[in-house]
Amino acid sequence: MHFVLHRAKKKLQAIIVKVSDWAIFIGIVLIGGLGSSYYMVSVGSALTTRTVGPWKTWTHAGRNDADPYTRAHFARAGRLNLTTEIAQTYLAGHDSKGMRLHSSCVYRISGDQLDARWWSITALNDLGQLIRNPSQRYSFTSDTIAVSQDGTFEVTLARDARPGNWLPTAGAGRLSVSMTLLEGEAIIAGDSEAQAAEINLPSIERVACR
Amino acid sequence: MKHPLLEKAAPILKWLGGIRINLRLALAAICAIGILHVCATLAAPMLMVRSAFDRLSPQLPINETVVFPPVTPGSQPIPFMTPDVRYAMCRYDTTDAPVIVTAELPDLGWSLALHTPDGDNIYVATGVDVRRTNLRIRILPANERFMGLTPEALGMSNTSEKPQTLRSARGIVALRAPDKGRAYQPSTEAALRRFRCSAQTVQ
Numbered sequence: 001m002h003f004v005l006h007r008a009k010k011k012l013q014a015i016i017v018k019v020s021d022w023a024i025f026i027g028i029v030l031i032g033g034l035g036s037s038y039y040m041v042s043v044g045s046a047l048t049t050r051t052v053g054p055w056k057t058w059t060h061a062g063r064n065d066a067d068p069y070t071r072a073h074f075a076r077a078g079r080l081n082l083t084t085e086i087a088q089t090y091l092a093g094h095d096s097k098g099m100r101l102h103s104s105c106v107y108r109i110s111g112d113q114l115d116a117r118w119w120s121i122t123a124l125n126d127l128g129q130l131i132r133n134p135s136q137r138y139s140f141t142s143d144t145i146a147v148s149q150d151g152t153f154e155v156t157l158a159r160d161a162r163p164g165n166w167l168p169t170a171g172a173g174r175l176s177v178s179m180t181l182l183e184g185e186a187i188i189a190g191d192s193e194a195q196a197a198e199i200n201l202p203s204i205e206r207v208a209c210r
Numbered sequence: 211m212k213h214p215l216l217e218k219a220a221p222i223l224k225w226l227g228g229i230r231i232n233l234r235l236a237l238a239a240i241c242a243i244g245i246l247h248v249c250a251t252l253a254a255p256m257l258m259v260r261s262a263f264d265r266l267s268p269q270l271p272i273n274e275t276v277v278f279p280p281v282t283p284g285s286q287p288i289p290f291m292t293p294d295v296r297y298a299m300c301r302y303d304t305t306d307a308p309v310i311v312t313a314e315l316p317d318l319g320w321s322l323a324l325h326t327p328d329g330d331n332i333y334v335a336t337g338v339d340v341r342r343t344n345l346r347i348r349i350l351p352a353n354e355r356f357m358g359l360t361p362e363a364l365g366m367s368n369t370s371e372k373p374q375t376l377r378s379a380r381g382i383v384a385l386r387a388p389d390k391g392r393a394y395q396p397s398t399e400a401a402l403r404r405f406r407c408s409a410q411t412v413q
Binding site: 030033034036037062064066068072074078079080081082087091117120127129130141143178180182 | 235238239242243244246250251252254255260261262263264266282283286288289290291293325328329330331332334336339386388389
């Protein structure tokens with residue numbers, strides 16, 4: 001009786017080992033396959049995105065020859081982008097030092113005149129929704145922004161009113177800033193990283209936090 | 211005397227040494243990860259039920275133009291749709307008839323783009339400085355059903371000003387007008403309202 005019990009125990013152990021091996025195998029495959037796909041679709045890589053300072057853009061957004069990651073990213077985001085052959089939309093979720101943008105802080109976005117026929121900067125929350133504010137300020141464009149005499153500009157993201165180009169951020173939590181360049185020099189320059197390094201985009205500095 | 215860290219690590223190293231990596235299983239796992247990665251990525255656009263086309267479709271009657279009010283937090287049809295641009299859109303469907311689109315791009319920053327349901331831009335035109343650009347586009351279905359049956363081909367329509375022809379079954383035509391400030395709003399609105407999109411009657 002004792003021998004039979006011992007054999008059954010051994011058999012059960014062998015089955016458990018085999019089942020756990022398969023469970024580990026399936027777990028690794030699921031986590032590896034789905035996780036890597038999710039990362040490449042939501043965050044992107046150097047193959048699909050271009051990063052300039054705090055700004056990131058998907059290099060083949062809206063194009064017929066877009067790669068599967070870009071297609072999946074924009075289908076998931078539910079955005080309707082112009083092709084990058086015409087316009088490039090950069091998004092920033094972090095400041096120039098890599099800290100997450102948050103409405104509890106004040107930020108200064110400053111830059112030289114941008115090399116584009118038309119451009120705009122918009123403050124949004126991290127879901128891409130506009131931030132409600134009584135003064136109904138949501139974005140500045142190359143036509144509506146106040147530019148200084150030397151051609152530079154500054155936009156302040158803050159909860160309370162500020163002089164100059166102020167975009168209210170009160171109550172938004174995590175922020176993202178969208179910048180669209182229509183027919184910019186970057187587009188004419190092409191896609192290579194060397195040329196991308198020459199793109200002159202504004203910096204985002206954290207001024208203060210509460 | 212052994213280093214204390216080495217003493218702590220010894221059992222872990224012993225346990226790791228006991229693990230025999232089944233090379234065939236490891237190779238199979240890598241292959242399976244790759245296959246799953248490719249399948250999940252390719253299937254993702256089809257599994258997303260809330261693409262931009264799906265989100266905008268309820269607001270856009272087929273082959274009719276809709277001028278959207280200025281984008282505000284309460285009226286933002288799709289994420290990242292920003293108020294720096296005014297939009298007029300038309301959801302076209304060429305199943306029953308070709309669709310004719312006419313639009314004018316009065317200035318720099320204006321653009322007309324055709325987006326497929328997948329979000330691809332199959333056509334885009336932009337405005338130029340000072341000069342007004344008039345566009346007339348005929349969208350034909352992807353198959354050849356309407357070949358030679360256009361009003362021009364039948365001699366029933368003016369052939370001197372031929373429209374550009376594109377092939378697409380359905381999608382969205384978006385006319386984008388840049389926000390130039392409050393003073394320009396009436397002229398922008400008027401230009402957006404001149405945007406036309408309608409099914410072409412073929413007899």
